[in-house]
Amino acid sequence: MKKCFFLGLNLIAILVFNAQIKNTSFSKYYNFNNHVSSIKHSSIQPYLESHQINVDSNERKNRSKIGKKVFTESLLNIVENDVHLTADPLFNFTIGPKHNSGNYRYHANVRGFRITGDLGNNISFETRFYENQFLYPDFLKEKSVSRSNPSQGIDGIAFGLGRAKNFEDFGNDASLANGYLSYSPSKYLNFQIGHGRHFFGDGYRSHLMSDYAPDYPYISGQYYLFNNKLLYKHVTAWMRNLKRIPAASTPEALFIPKSTSFNQLSFSPNAKFSIAVFEGGVYQSYELQNGNINPDLSFYSPIIGTKLIDIDTVNNIIYGFNGAYNLFINLKIYNQIAIKYPFKSYGFQLGIIWDNPFKIENSFLNFEWNNSPTSLYSMQEGQQFQSYSHLGHELAHPMGAGFQEFLFRGQLSYKLLFIRFNYNYAKMINNYSGNEIFEFLDNQLFNIILDNTRLFLNTNVGVMLNKATNMELSIGHLTRIKNNLAENYIFLSWRTYLKNDYFDQ
Secondary structure: OHHHHHHHHHHHOOOOOOOOOOEOOOOOOOHHHHOHHHOOOOOEEOOEOOOOOOOOOOOOOOOOHHHHHHHOOOOEEEEEOOEEEEEEEEEEEEEEEEOOOOOOEEEEEEEEEEEEEEEOOOEEEEEEEEEEEEEOOHHHHHHHHHOOEHHHOEOEEEOOOEEEEEEOOOEEEEEEEEEEEEEOOOOOEEEEEEEEOOEEOOOOOOOOEOOOOOOEEEEEEEEEEOOOOEEEEEEEEEEEEEEEOOOOOOOOOOEEEEEEEEEEEEEEEEOOEEEEEEEEEEEEOEEOOOEEOOOOHHHHOOOOOHHHHOOOOOOEEEEEEEEEEEEEOOEEEEEEEEEEOOOOEEEEEEEEEEEOHHHOOOOEEEEEEEEEOOOOOOEOOOOHHHOOEEOOEEOOOOOOOOEEEEEEEEEEEEOOEEEEEEEEEEEEOOOOOOHHHHOEOOOHHHHOOOOEEEEEEEEEEEEEEEOOOOEEEEEEEEEEEEOOEEEEEEEEEEEEOOOOOOOOO
16 A cells, blocks of 8 residues: 555646656757757767757747647647647658569658657657568668578568568568657656667667667666766667567467667767767577577676676677767767777777858757777677667668768758758778678688678758657659669658658668
């Protein structure tokens, strides 16, 4: 009875905070509207509205009710005392050129919805669903097919979504559902249970943990200490290999499981400087002879550093470092280091972000360098089930390992209009597009040294229509050149921009 009484007090205590505890959406273009250079603990994402993001209140007060509904508010927006509910359609309708054969046209057809809620100021939730059909550009289709296994009912991968099924003759079909429940008993604590994704780092890419891979079930805790100067976050998650459990009685057998956990301790004494230590691990949860097994004890520990207890190399352990410093107002440099246990391979990142350059609101410029050695995430023979991946996707950089990448990206806005660009150049040590993450360390593929280069150029112009869902209408040009083989596309899109695609690979 006492536990129920105190739980009831927490649920009705609605004056603890001044803002909600929802997660901000993953958007590498629209998060800059919140002045990224001033966010404390910016290497831990998704950001919490109540702690890291100032909810944008710069909306035009002279808009009519219809104008607010079109440009600023959710389609359904209910505010009743301490309850706030929203509902929105989500979509991506993109049309591109015809394939050279003339048999089909490149396009995306995505439909879905999002529902969010704040119940007082202690509880928030969100749920989303997407139904997706894609006819990918050739380079994406090639990579999708390379991850297929038709004998197990796996036609390929849908990028950022999971396993794909064939759609018509050339397309991919996949659905995506995610959501979470966020609870804060005090302004210094936040707990979440959900099906989603996370990102650790200050850059566009991450060598530690990215939101590129599909959603997964997770439990997380977030703790603010010493007047918010310290932020500690731990995530316990359950992921899958894109390979089915053998000798199953049905063709749709479960995928081979893996257990994962990620911890990061961030120190940010002010908005100018932050430094963070990361620890992540993919644990063995399955053996061919014994089936499902319990992971090592350190998987269950939410305390950073305890993964060193299990020194058995059967687990895939990654350590990391994130640092950021504001050189001037709105100008931040950042770096990241990824270290493979037992500390023999290192990945590096260095970048600079200029937020609102030349005093242009809702704009940014970003330059970033990434370097990843071959076999940064690879395991020994027989340990591929602990690959640093989820459902055929790399957990960190979409290109896997064994490359050097330079990227320059940004967005310049004028009122509702924008021009957006993403240009990157990569030199790859091998020709396997990240496949080495799924191969064992001594595989002969690593002895093949090739000179592969890839240039990716993407420019879009458009208009931002509704900030509640980042709805936009744009037209853009995409060029990808790999080893002098060029692909060119023009795409017209009407979409809501609440998640990243990472097609630039």
